[in-house]
Structures are given as structure tokens and as C-alpha cells.
Amino acid sequence: MSDLTKISQFATAMLNAATLDDLLWSITNNIGEILGFDDCIIYLNVDGILIQKSAFGIKNPNERNLLNEIAIPIGKGIVGTVAQSKVAEIVPDISIDHRYIWDEFSGKSELTVPIIYEGNVLGIIDSESSQLNAYNESDKELLQTIANIAAPRIASEQYCTELQQTQLQLEQSNFELATSLRQLKENQETLVQSEKMASIGLLAAGVAHEINNPLAFSMSNMDFFKECSEKLINIYKLIITHPNISNEIKQQLALMNYTQLMQDIEEVVDETTTGLLRIKNIVSDLCGYARNEESVMTQFDVNNGIKVTTNILRGEINNNCHLQLDFGKLPSLYGNESKVHQVFMNIILNAIQASHKDGLITVKTFADDKYACIDITNNGLGIKNENLQDIFTPFYTTKPVGKGTGLGLFICYRIITEEHGGQIKVFSNEKQTTFRIKLPFIGHKQLNAISCA
Numbered sequence: 001m002s003d004l005t006k007i008s009q010f011a012t013a014m015l016n017a018a019t020l021d022d023l024l025w026s027i028t029n030n031i032g033e034i035l036g037f038d039d040c041i042i043y044l045n046v047d048g049i050l051i052q053k054s055a056f057g058i059k060n061p062n063e064r065n066l067l068n069e070i071a072i073p074i075g076k077g078i079v080g081t082v083a084q085s086k087v088a089e090i091v092p093d094i095s096i097d098h099r100y101i102w103d104e105f106s107g108k109s110e111l112t113v114p115i116i117y118e119g120n121v122l123g124i125i126d127s128e129s130s131q132l133n134a135y136n137e138s139d140k141e142l143l144q145t146i147a148n149i150a151a152p153r154i155a156s157e158q159y160c161t162e163l164q165q166t167q168l169q170l171e172q173s174n175f176e177l178a179t180s181l182r183q184l185k186e187n188q189e190t191l192v193q194s195e196k197m198a199s200i201g202l203l204a205a206g207v208a209h210e211i212n213n214p215l216a217f218s219m220s221n222m223d224f225f226k227e228c229s230e231k232l233i234n235i236y237k238l239i240i241t242h243p244n245i246s247n248e249i250k251q252q253l254a255l256m257n258y259t260q261l262m263q264d265i266e267e268v269v270d271e272t273t274t275g276l277l278r279i280k281n282i283v284s285d286l287c288g289y290a291r292n293e294e295s296v297m298t299q300f301d302v303n304n305g306i307k308v309t310t311n312i313l314r315g316e317i318n319n320n321c322h323l324q325l326d327f328g329k330l331p332s333l334y335g336n337e338s339k340v341h342q343v344f345m346n347i348i349l350n351a352i353q354a355s356h357k358d359g360l361i362t363v364k365t366f367a368d369d370k371y372a373c374i375d376i377t378n379n380g381l382g383i384k385n386e387n388l389q390d391i392f393t394p395f396y397t398t399k400p401v402g403k404g405t406g407l408g409l410f411i412c413y414r415i416i417t418e419e420h421g422g423q424i425k426v427f428s429n430e431k432q433t434t435f436r437i438k439l440p441f442i443g444h445k446q447l448n449a450i451s452c453a
């Protein structure tokens with residue numbers, strides 16, 4: 001086969017190689033098969049170190065498997081010298097060349113050519129033979145021609161690989177940036193929500209405090225007024241039945257509809273007292289949370305807390321819907337047990353009130369890396385998207401007057417986030433609503449630090 005035919009075969013094989021790896025293995029393989037050399041290795045220059053990448057012969061007993069890969073710095077050994085000088089060399093007898101680096105695959109003579117592209121050494125093609133003086137000038141010329149044909153292809157494949165790696169890194173950075181941005185937005189929203197809640201809480205507690213005094217005297221006046229109206233009724237009964245009262249006065253009294261008047265006063269007094277009692281309950285709820293009384297911190301078991309709460313609500317649940325409990329394994333937590341129970345109570349009560357007849361409420365507990373999670377789900381009508389941001393605001397209620405005060409979730413939010421360093425989130429669509437409570441697994445001291453902050 002003429003040299004031209006050999007070169008043409010090399011060039012065709014190189015064109016067909018799809019990757020840098022394919023290209024290097026195809027070159028070494030063809031050096032063995034087309035040129036008939038015993039052995040051949042391609043080194044690539046990686047930051048000044050020549051690293052073996054593909055081989056034919058003794059170094060490559062199996063498919064694409066290099067035995068005992070070695071790395072040679074540029075300037076060291078025969079291979080390193082050729083990379084430095086950029087001039088191909090024939091070494092007829094390596095045993096008398098002091099530069100030669102010996103290993104278990106050493107031959108007797110060697111041919112080494114540089115792979116150069118735009119003046120830079122991309123690598124080396126190196127062949128060793130078990131015969132002394134095995135290579136001549138025409139072998140050197142042929143191998144150098146092959147190295148020159150391979151050089152632009154190797155350079156372009158290396159460039160493609162670098163480009164792909166840069167693209168991958170860019171994609172990874174983009175992904176990390178998007179994740180950070182999302183987390184930042186979430187944190188910002190949580191912060192804004194917490195700030196909003198804290199100011200609303202302060203405002204509501206202040207208003208409640210101010211209402212307390214006029215409420216107290218209104219209630220005591222109402223009691224007094226009730227007593228007075230009862231006395232007036234008795235006086236009236238006495239007058240109307242007294243034998244010395246003239247018929248004319250009795251007629252006058254009847255004309256004034258005095259009996260009806262007294263009944264109306266009694267009803268008004270009762271209704272007003274009920275209204276004042278409701279205001280009293282709201283005010284005491286708000287004041288209680290503002291003052292943070294009963295802050296008894298103990299260890300408690302979340303699953304047990306849910307059992308206790310659902311037992312208390314058993315009657316309500318049985319009359320309205322079904323309950324399914326799915327408890328995961330959780331360590332005991334540290335906090336104000338009765339307040340956490342109150343949170344479970346408020347949220348499960350809301351779930352009962354939002355359920356259809358025969359609806360299903362599920363309470364599922366599980367642990368993630370930092371929190372005990374409690375999902376309370378009901379399959380009622382759900383909360384409209386535009387209302388989700390309002391449900392934790394005090395006095396927001398969609399329940400009829402007298403049924404809900406709109407304080408339940410506001411109080412839950414404060415207990416979970418401010419007093420226990422946890423989180424409370426809601427997920428809702430037109431079919432179901434889930435409240436997710438997350439309570440942290442943290443030690444006593446840290447928790448105290450949070451509640452005192």
C-alpha cells in the first residue's frame with residue numbers, strides 16, 4: 001500500500017470519528033493496523049503534562065483499556081523533550097539514551113512525533129518497537145504527516161468538549177441562580193408576612209387593650225340596667241295591681257303599652273349582654289396572645305397532641321365528616337404544648353366547618369431534615385387564590401356573623417411562627433385544602449432564644 005493510500009485511509013477514519021475519544025483511539029489503532037507498528041501511544045498536553053489517552057499494542061490488551069497510564073511533564077524523557085522542542089525524533093537504541101523513562105512496557109527503539117496546531121503542542125504520538133533500530137526517516141515523515149492531519153481535528157474536538165463543559169457549567173450556574181432567586185423571593189415573602197403579622201398583632205393588641213376599659217364599664221352598667229329594669233317591672237306590677245290606684249291611671253298605663261315596653265327592654269338588655277360577652281371573648285383572646293401568658297415550655301409528643309385534640313372534637317367530627325390519621329415517627333418536641341394543641345384545634349375545626357357532609361379530613365405527620373411536619377387536609381370547597389393572603393389576618397372571616405371571629409388562624413400563625421420558630425403554610429384548590437404546620441427539632445436554649453427575641 002502506498003503512503004498516499006495509507007494517509008487517505010487515516011484521513012477517512014478521522015473524519016468518521018464522532019468524539020475526541022473516538023478520534024484518538026482510531027488513530028492509534030490505525031497506526032498498528034495500517035502502518036504495521038508493534039505499538040503506539042497518544043499523549044495529550046493537559047496544562048503542561050503529557051497524559052496517555054489511547055494506545056495500540058502492549059499497553060492496550062483489551063478494547064479501549066490503557067494499562068498503567070502514566071503522565072510525563074513537558075521537558076522530561078524522550079516524549080517530554082519532543083513536546084518541548086516540537087521536533088520529531090527517532091531513538092534507535094533507547095538503552096543508551098539517558099532521557100528514556102523506563103517502565104514495564106519498555107521497548108528497544110522509539111519514534112516520537114509532536115502534534116502541533118497553530119504553534120501549540122496538543123500532544124505526542126509515540127511508538128516503541130521490540131527491535132533495535134526499527135524506525136527510519138520515511139516512518140518518521142509518515143507519522144508526522146498523520147500527526148499534522150490529526151492536529152486540527154483534535155483541536156476542534158477539544159474546543160467542542162470545552163464548549164460543552166462551559167455550557168454545562170453555565171446551565172448549572174443558571175439553575176443555581178434560579179434556585180437562589182426563588183429561595184430569596186420565598187424568604188422575602190415570609191419576612192414581609194411576618195412583619196405584617198407582627199405589626200397587625202401589636203395594633204390589634206393595642207386596640208383590644210383600649211376596648212377593655214369601656215367594655216368593663218359597659219358590661220357592669222348593663223348588669224345594673226338589667227337589675228333596674230327587673231325592679232321597674234316589679235314596681236309596675238305592684239302599681240297595676242294596687243287597689244288604691246285609680247282606673248284612670250291604669251288606663252293611661254295600658255295606653256302607653258307599658259307591659260310591651262318592659263318586655264322589649266328585657267330583650268334588648270339580653271341581646272346587648274350577649275354582644276358584649278362576644279366582644280369580651282375577642283378582647284381576652286387578643287390580650288392573652290399579646291401578653292404571651294401561660295408560656296410553659298415542656299417536651300411534648302406531636303402525635304399524641306393530635307390524638308387528644310381529635311378526641312375532644314370527636315362529636316363535631318362524627319356529625320359532619322370522616323377522620324383519617326396517618327402518624328409518622330417523630331421525636332418529641334419542645335414548646336408550649338397547650339398552645340400547640342390550640343393550633344391543631346383551630347385548624348381541625350376550620351377543616352370540619354369547611355367539609356361537605358361525608359367529607360374526609362386527614363391528619364398526616366412526618367419528619368423532614370429539620371422539622372416535624374403536620375399536614376391537615378380536608379376536601380371541602382377550598383380557599384380562592386385571591387383570599388389566601390388574607391386568611392391569617394385578624395378578623396378575616398367568611399363565616400356568618402356570630403359563627404366566626406376570624407381570629408383562629410391569626411392566633412395559630414403567631415403561636416407557630418413567633419413562639420415556636422416554625423412555619424405554617426396553606427395549599428388550596430377547589431377540591432381540597434391542606435394546612436402544613438412545621439415545628440423545628442431544636443433544643444431548649446435555642447427555642448427560648450426564639451421566644452424571647
Ligand SMILES: Nc1ncnc2c1ncn2[C@@H]1O[C@H](COP(=O)(O)OP(=O)(O)OP(=O)(O)O)[C@@H](O)[C@H]1O
Nearest residue numbers: 350351354382391397398399404405406407408409
Ligand atoms: N380548611 C379550610 N377550608 C376553607 N376555608 C378555610 C379553611 N380554613 C380557614 N378557611 C378560611 O379562612 C378564614 C379564617 O379562618 P379563621 O380560623 O382565622 O377564622 P374563622 O374560622 O372564620 O373564625 P374563628 O375565629 O372562629 O376561627 C375562614 O373564615 C375561612 O374562610
Ligand SMILES: [Mg+2]
Nearest residue numbers: 346350408409
Ligand atoms: Mg377558625
